[in-house]
Amino acid sequence: MSDNHRELIQRFVDMINSHDVSTMAEHTAPGHIDHNPIVADGIEANTAFFQQIFDAFPDVKIVVHDLIAEGDRIVGRFEYSGTHQGVFFGIPATGRTLTFQTIDIWRVEDGLLAEHWDQLDVAGMFHQLGADFYAGQGE
Numbered sequence: 001m002s003d004n005h006r007e008l009i010q011r012f013v014d015m016i017n018s019h020d021v022s023t024m025a026e027h028t029a030p031g032h033i034d035h036n037p038i039v040a041d042g043i044e045a046n047t048a049f050f051q052q053i054f055d056a057f058p059d060v061k062i063v064v065h066d067l068i069a070e071g072d073r074i075v076g077r078f079e080y081s082g083t084h085q086g087v088f089f090g091i092p093a094t095g096r097t098l099t100f101q102t103i104d105i106w107r108v109e110d111g112l113l114a115e116h117w118d119q120l121d122v123a124g125m126f127h128q129l130g131a132d133f134y135a136g137q138g139e
Helices: 005-017 021-026 041-057 122-128
Strands: 027-034 061-068 074-084 097-109 112-120
Touching: 005 021, 005 061, 005 074, 005 112, 021 027, 021 041, 021 061, 097 122
Parallel strands: 027 112
Antiparallel strands: 061 074, 074 097, 097 112
């Protein structure tokens, strides 16, 4: 993997672990496209999304398990963990620890993260917080 791609993802990881959204422009392109339906496009939307995460999980940390890069793509497998201490998608603080993994793919353009796709177990996340995502389904 190119050192530039590794440094780019390290800036993203540092932003999360330091909870400093002011550094968003150091790794995310202004016209950033996000294929996650809960995050709008643009650097401002990404900034607002991560600020909501930091407000809900003030001790959230990210660990990188794998990074693979080829051409203009970076693929990573990450693990997040934090204590639910604020409202998260309408769920009041529970004090519970949330741990989940993501697989993320980015397209890099001009040295910044320009486009993003991800996979994560949303139902499992809500279950850990005591909000059964599928409660009442199939009855």
